[in-house]
Amino acid sequence: MINFPGVFGHENAKERLLSAYQKDRIPSAYLFIGENGIGKSTLVKAFAQLINCETNDYCRQCPNCRLYDSGSHPDFKIVKPDGQFIKISQVHDLINLLSLKPAYAKKRIILVKDANRLNQEAANSFLKILEEPPLNTLIILMTLDETLLLETILSRCQKIQFAPLTKNNLKRILDKDYSINEEEIELVLNYSKGIVRKDFIANSAVLYTMRIQVFKILTGLSDESMATHFNLVDHWIKKELHNYFFEFCAHWIKDFCYFKDQQLELVTNRDLMGELKAMNLNYTKEQLLWAFNLTIETEMAVRLNAGKALAIESLLIQLKQVFAGALVI
Numbered sequence: 001m002i003n004f005p006g007v008f009g010h011e012n013a014k015e016r017l018l019s020a021y022q023k024d025r026i027p028s029a030y031l032f033i034g035e036n037g038i039g040k041s042t043l044v045k046a047f048a049q050l051i052n053c054e055t056n057d058y059c060r061q062c063p064n065c066r067l068y069d070s071g072s073h074p075d076f077k078i079v080k081p082d083g084q085f086i087k088i089s090q091v092h093d094l095i096n097l098l099s100l101k102p103a104y105a106k107k108r109i110i111l112v113k114d115a116n117r118l119n120q121e122a123a124n125s126f127l128k129i130l131e132e133p134p135l136n137t138l139i140i141l142m143t144l145d146e147t148l149l150l151e152t153i154l155s156r157c158q159k160i161q162f163a164p165l166t167k168n169n170l171k172r173i174l175d176k177d178y179s180i181n182e183e184e185i186e187l188v189l190n191y192s193k194g195i196v197r198k199d200f201i202a203n204s205a206v207l208y209t210m211r212i213q214v215f216k217i218l219t220g221l222s223d224e225s226m227a228t229h230f231n232l233v234d235h236w237i238k239k240e241l242h243n244y245f246f247e248f249c250a251h252w253i254k255d256f257c258y259f260k261d262q263q264l265e266l267v268t269n270r271d272l273m274g275e276l277k278a279m280n281l282n283y284t285k286e287q288l289l290w291a292f293n294l295t296i297e298t299e300m301a302v303r304l305n306a307g308k309a310l311a312i313e314s315l316l317i318q319l320k321q322v323f324a325g326a327l328v329i
């Protein structure tokens with residue numbers, strides 16, 4: 001059976017695409033609905049190659065396969081937001097392109113990423129393309145949330161829903177595409193929730209250390225001075241890693257809670273379960289709830305432009321104090 005090389009999981013989507021291809025009933029437009037980072041674009045590229053391969057079997061030898069493998073096929077066009085939105089000028093460029101015949105391919109593929117970010121004008125113009133679908137063209141729109149698209153656009157697309165990747169499939173992607181060690185793979189898997197988080201993977205070695213630093217500071221295991229902690233905070237801000245600080249704090253606090261309630265299957269930092277057990281932590285529900293809320297509030301404040309260093313340092317002092325039982329709440 002034909003498979004889609006490099007695409008892990010998404011069996012339902014693969015079956016539907018393959019069936020349409022084999023019956024020669026590929027619609028003029030699909031809408032792929034699902035999170036970013038789960039392999040939707042990879043599947044589109046594999047499908048485009050299957051449709052256009054001159055032997056119909058990913059021969060990797062024919063001119064079309066070679067162009068796809070090199071990532072430079074002129075009849076594969078990606079449209080994505082320029083800034084916050086996909087603009088009318090981008091849709092006009094697309095209309096111009098579609099007025100020309102494909103250069104090599106049997107079928108030209110247009111991939112529109114974040115289709116919910118077509119601005120009003122662009123969406124209306126794009127609708128005209130869908131109303132009179134150009135010959136030899138397949139349009140694939142992608143979105144996180146279909147309710148953000150115009151009903152008139154939705155009604156002209158066949159919808160395919162995508163679920164996050166299983167841990168097993170995510171691991172296969174990490175093993176194949178990224179060279180990170182086993183410990184870091186475990187960290188990435190535990191913090192990914194079925195999505196390939198490229199930013200997290202790119203920083204996995206630093207984040208591995210950072211997560212343990214955060215654990216030691218929160219639990220009082222670290223005997224370094226507050227000044228040293230503050231230097232660390234400055235370093236994280238400088239390297240734009242401070243958002244991970246909030247993420248790690250929130251997950252550690254939740255884990256302390258799951259540990260307390262013996263809901264071990266919900267623990268995120270599963271690889272450090274032994275360390276957690278050895279600490280014999282006994283925080284109260286009030287301490288945990290207070291700490292969690294403060295973390296989320298500080299993260300929001302920083303997002304809304306509060307001074308980063310001061311906000312994070314203040315959070316750190318208060319978390320340290322509450323977990324040491326030195327802060328009355």
Ligand SMILES: [Zn+2]
Nearest residue numbers: 053059062065
């Ligand atoms: Zn081929």
